Amino acid sequence: MNFKLILHMAKILALSSVRAKRTKGSVPTGFAKSPLVNILVAVIAFPVAAFLANRFVGAFLEGMSVSVFFVQVAIFLPSFMMLAAIMYGLLFEFSQSSSAGSSDAINWLPIRAVEFVLASVLSMIYFLAPILAVVFGVTLGISLSVNMVNIGLLSLVFGVLGMFMGAFLIEIVRAITNRVSASFYKRSGRTTVAIRMLVFLVVMVAFILVSNVNFLFTILQHFMGGIESAWFIPILWPSLAIMNYMNTATLQVILYSVSSLGLAIAFLWAGVKLRETYWVPAPFSIKLKPSKSYTPKRGFLGSLGFTAAESALIKKDLRGLTRRKEMIIWIAIPVAISLISLFSFQTSWETNASTIEQLALFWGPLMGVLMFSFYMTLTGIGQEGSAFLNLVITPLKEKEIVRSKLTTALSPPFFALIVLTAFIQVMLQLRFEALIAVIVALFAALFECAFVGLALGSRFPDFTEVPRARFIDQKGVLLGMLFIAVCIGVTFLPPFLYSLHILEWFPLLAAPVLSAIACVLICYVGYRATLSSLQELIRQP
Amino acid sequence: MSKTQTAVKLENVSKSFGTIQAVQNLDLQIDDGTVFGFLGPNGSGKSTTMKMIMGLLKADSGDLNVYGTDVSRNPWEVKKLVGYVPESPRLYEFLTGLEYLDFIADVYGLAAETKKTRIEEYLDAFELENRENEMISGYSHGMKQKIAIIAALLHKPKLLILDEPLSGLDPKSARIVKDLIHKLAGEGVTTIMSTHVLEIADAVCDRIAIMYQGSKLAEGKPAELRKESRMPDSTLEEIFLKLTGTSDIKDIVEALGK
Numbered sequence: 089m090n091f092k093l094i095l096h097m098a099k100i101l102a103l104s105s106v107r108a109k110r111t112k113g114s115v116p117t118g119f120a121k122s123p124l125v126n127i128l129v130a131v132i133a134f135p136v137a138a139f140l141a142n143r144f145v146g147a148f149l150e151g152m153s154v155s156v157f158f159v160q161v162a163i164f165l166p167s168f169m170m171l172a173a174i175m176y177g178l179l180f181e182f183s184q185s186s187s188a189g190s191s192d193a194i195n196w197l198p199i200r201a202v203e204f205v206l207a208s209v210l211s212m213i214y215f216l217a218p219i220l221a222v223v224f225g226v227t228l229g230i231s232l233s234v235n236m237v238n239i240g241l242l243s244l245v246f247g248v249l250g251m252f253m254g255a256f257l258i259e260i261v262r263a264i265t266n267r268v269s270a271s272f273y274k275r276s277g278r279t280t281v282a283i284r285m286l287v288f289l290v291v292m293v294a295f296i297l298v299s300n301v302n303f304l305f306t307i308l309q310h311f312m313g314g315i316e317s318a319w320f321i322p323i324l325w326p327s328l329a330i331m332n333y334m335n336t337a338t339l340q341v342i343l344y345s346v347s348s349l350g351l352a353i354a355f356l357w358a359g360v361k362l363r364e365t366y367w368v369p370a371p372f373s374i375k376l377k378p379s380k381s382y383t384p385k386r387g388f389l390g391s392l393g394f395t396a397a398e399s400a401l402i403k404k405d406l407r408g409l410t411r412r413k414e415m416i417i418w419i420a421i422p423v424a425i426s427l428i429s430l431f432s433f434q435t436s437w438e439t440n441a442s443t444i445e446q447l448a449l450f451w452g453p454l455m456g457v458l459m460f461s462f463y464m465t466l467t468g469i470g471q472e473g474s475a476f477l478n479l480v481i482t483p484l485k486e487k488e489i490v491r492s493k494l495t496t497a498l499s500p501p502f503f504a505l506i507v508l509t510a511f512i513q514v515m516l517q518l519r520f521e522a523l524i525a526v527i528v529a530l531f532a533a534l535f536e537c538a539f540v541g542l543a544l545g546s547r548f549p550d551f552t553e554v555p556r557a558r559f560i561d562q563k564g565v566l567l568g569m570l571f572i573a574v575c576i577g578v579t580f581l582p583p584f585l586y587s588l589h590i591l592e593w594f595p596l597l598a599a600p601v602l603s604a605i606a607c608v609l610i611c612y613v614g615y616r617a618t619l620s621s622l623q624e625l626i627r628q629p
Numbered sequence: 630m631s632k633t634q635t636a637v638k639l640e641n642v643s644k645s646f647g648t649i650q651a652v653q654n655l656d657l658q659i660d661d662g663t664v665f666g667f668l669g670p671n672g673s674g675k676s677t678t679m680k681m682i683m684g685l686l687k688a689d690s691g692d693l694n695v696y697g698t699d700v701s702r703n704p705w706e707v708k709k710l711v712g713y714v715p716e717s718p719r720l721y722e723f724l725t726g727l728e729y730l731d732f733i734a735d736v737y738g739l740a741a742e743t744k745k746t747r748i749e750e751y752l753d754a755f756e757l758e759n760r761e762n763e764m765i766s767g768y769s770h771g772m773k774q775k776i777a778i779i780a781a782l783l784h785k786p787k788l789l790i791l792d793e794p795l796s797g798l799d800p801k802s803a804r805i806v807k808d809l810i811h812k813l814a815g816e817g818v819t820t821i822m823s824t825h826v827l828e829i830a831d832a833v834c835d836r837i838a839i840m841y842q843g844s845k846l847a848e849g850k851p852a853e854l855r856k857e858s859r860m861p862d863s864t865l866e867e868i869f870l871k872l873t874g875t876s877d878i879k880d881i882v883e884a885l886g887k
Binding site: 382383384395396397399400401403404407408411412474475476477478480481482483484485627 | 683684685687704705706708709711713715719720721722723724727728731732733735736737738741744745748749761764
C-alpha cells in the first residue's frame with residue numbers, strides 16, 4: 089500500500105470538487121477558492137465552538153443539567169458522526185451526474201482498490217472537516233465545563249472511528265451501485281424512475297430528521313434507559329464502549345472497543361473487496377417503451393397558448409425532474425420539510441390559539457411549496473449543463489426560455505398551494521377579508537420565489553456536471569436566499585402589520601392590494617434581470 | 630445562368646481569448662452549395678471561426694454575414710438557417726433519442742407530419758431504429774454523434790456547420806454522412822466542416838482553407854492547393870504539413886521512440 093499515493097489521490101479527488109467551475113481551462117484564483125479554506129475554517133471553528141460551548145451551553149438547556157446533557161452527547165457522538173458521514177456520502181452519490189460515472193481515469197490507472205477506497209474516504213472527510221470541528225469543539229468545550237475531559241476525549245476518539253465506519257459503508261454502497269444498479273436499471277424501465285425517487289425521498293427525510301435537534305433529543309431520551317440492551321446493534325458498539333467507561337466496567341469497555349475497531353476494519357475490507365469486484369461503473373440504459381411507430385402528439389400545452397418550442401422545453405424539464413438522480417433532491421427537500429412539519433402540527437395544534445399562531449403551524453408545507461418553486465428556478469439554467477448549447481444554437485428566444493422555466497417551476501406548487509389554502513380555510517374558518525389577504529400573500533410569495541430564483545439562476549449558473557452537479561454557484565445561492573427573504577418579508581408585511589393591529593385603521597382589503605403591488609414590482613424586476621442575463625449567456629456561452 | 634449567391638462572408642475577422650489570438654484578420658467568402666473544409670492543427674482557429682459564423686462567439690472585430698444577415702446584429706435569424714454539430718455531442722442524456730429529436734424538431738417549429746417523416750427517415754438511415762426509445766445516457770459516442778447529426782439536419786438548414794462530424798462514426802455511418810453532404814450540396818445546402826482526416830477533406834470538400842495560428846495560410850480547391858504549393862503529385866497531408874511548417878516530424882518521432 090502506497091500511503092503517498094493515497095494522500096495524493098485524496099487531494100486530487102477533493103480538488104476535483106473544489107475546482108469544478110463553469111469557466112474551463114483556468115484554475116480558480118483567490119483565497120476563497122483555495123482548498124485550504126476548508127481546513128482553515130475547521131481549525132478556527134474548533135476552538136471557537138469549544139469556547140462558546142464551554143461558556144454558554146447552560147443558557148440553552150432549559151431545566152436540564154449540563155452534566156446530563158454532556159453524558160447524552162458523549163454517548164451518541166460516534167453514532168451521530170457515522171450517520172453524518174453516511175448521509176453526506178449518500179447525498180454526494182445521488183448528486184453525481186450519471187453521465188460522469190464511467191469516465192474517471194481512476195478506473196484504468198494502476199491503483200489498488202484499497203488505495204482508492206482510502207483516498208476516497210479521506211477526500212470525503214476533508215469536506216466534512218468544518219462540521220466535525222464544530223461538533224468536536226462543542227463536545228470538548230462542554231466536557232471541560234463539567235470536568236469530564238477524559239470522557240470527552242474518549243468520545244472524540246470513537247467519534248472519529250464512527251465517522252470512518254460511515255465513510256467505509258458509503259464505499260460499500262458506491263461499489264455495489266457501480267454494477268448492481270446498472271443491471272437493475274436495465275430490467276426496470278419506467279418503474280426505476282419511481283423507485284429511485286422514493287428511495288431518495290426516504291434518505292432525505294432521514295437526513296433531515298437526524299439534523300433536527302428536537303428529534304435527536306427525543307431519540308436520545310428514548311434510548312437512554314435501554315441502550316445497554318442494544319448490544320446486538322453493531323453500529324452502537326462505540327456508544328456502548330463509552331457508556332461502560334462511565335460505569336467503570338473495564339471488561340465491557342475493552343470488549344466493545346475491540347469490537348468497534350473490528351467492525352470498522354470489516355467495513356473497510358468489504359468496501360475494498362467490492363471495489364475490486366465492481367471496479368468500473370457500467371453505464372446504464374433505460375428503455376422506456378418498446379419500439380413502435382412514432383406518432384407526434386398534439387400537446388396539451390399548445391392548447392394553453394404555449395409555442396411549440398416552449399412546450400418542448402417544459403416537457404424536457406419535467407422529464408429531467410423525474411429522471412435525473414441529481415434533480416430528485418429538489419423534490420425530496422420540500423416534501424421532507426412538509427412531512428416533518430406534519431409531526432409538529434399534530435403535537436402543537438391548539439384550538440384556542442390565536443389565528444396568527446394557528447397560521448404559523450402551516451409554515452412547513454408552505455415552505456415546501458415555496459422552496460420547490462425557488463429551487464427549480466434557481467437551478468433552472470445551471471441544470472442544463474453542457475447541453476445548454478442546445479438552447480444557444482437553436483432559434484429560441486430568451487422570452488421562450490423564461491416562460492418555459494417559470495411554468496415548470498410554478499405548475500406543481502401552484503396546485504399544491506391551492507390545496508394548502510383550502511386546508512387552511514377548512515381548519516381556521518377565516519373571514520372573507522382575511523382569507524383574501526392570506527391567498528394573495530401566499531400566491532404572491534410563490535410567484536416571487538419563481539421570478540427571483542430565475543433571475544439569480546440565470547445570473548450565477550454553474551454548468552459543472554463532474555464530479556457533482558451543482559447548477560448554481562455559492563454566491564447565487566446566498567444572494568438568492570437573501571433576496572427572497574427580503575421580498576417575502578415585504579409582501580407579508582401588510583397583512584402581518586394588520587394582524588398586529590398596527591394597520592387597523594386601514595380596511596383589511598388594503599393589505600392584499602399592497603402585497604399584490606409588491607409582488608408585481610418584484611416579479612417585473614426579476615423578469616427583466618433574467619432576460620438580461622440570458623441574453624448575455626446566449627451571446628457569450 | 631443563375632448568379633451564385635454568397636452563403637458566408639467574413640471580412641477582417643479577429644478574435645482573441647485573453648492574450649491568445651485565436652483568429653487573426655480572417656477574410657473568407659463561401660458560395661452557396663459549397664462544401665467548405667477547414668484544415669489545421671489543434672488550436673489553429675477552426676472551431677473558433679465556425680462558432681463565430683454560428684453566432685456562438687462574438688468577433689472582436691470584423692464583419693460576419695450568413696446569407697446576407699449580419700450575425701452580430703441578428704443571430705436569431707442566422708440560427709434558423711443553420712444546423713450545427715459541435716465537436717463533441719451535447720445532448721440531454723436523460724431523454725431518449727426519439728424524445729431529444731422530437732424536442733429539437735419542436736424548437737425549430739416543424740409540423741407534426743414533417744417531424745414524423747424526417748425523424749423516422751433519419752433514424753432508419755443511421756440505423757438507430759429499435760434504439761430510439763432508450764435514454765441517451767446509454768448510447769455509445771458514435772450513437773450520440775449520429776443523434777447530433779440528425780438533430781442538425783431535421784429542419785433542412787441552408788447552412789450546415791459540422792465540427793469534426795465523422796468523429797466516432799462507424800464506416801457505414803461515415804459514408805452516409807459524406808454522401809449526404811454531397812447530396813445536400815446538390816440541393817444548394819452549404820456545408821462548412823472541420824476535420825483532421827485529410828483524406829476526408831480531399832474526398833468531400835469543394836474548397837479547403839488551411840488554418841495555422843489563427844490565420845488562413847491557403848485556400849482553394851484541393852487541386853489548386855497542390856498546384857500553388859508546387860507539389861502536384863503530393864497528398865493533401867504532405868501539402869498540409871509543408872504549409873503548417875510541421876513537415877519536419879522525422880526527428881520528433883525518432884526522439885520520442887528513444
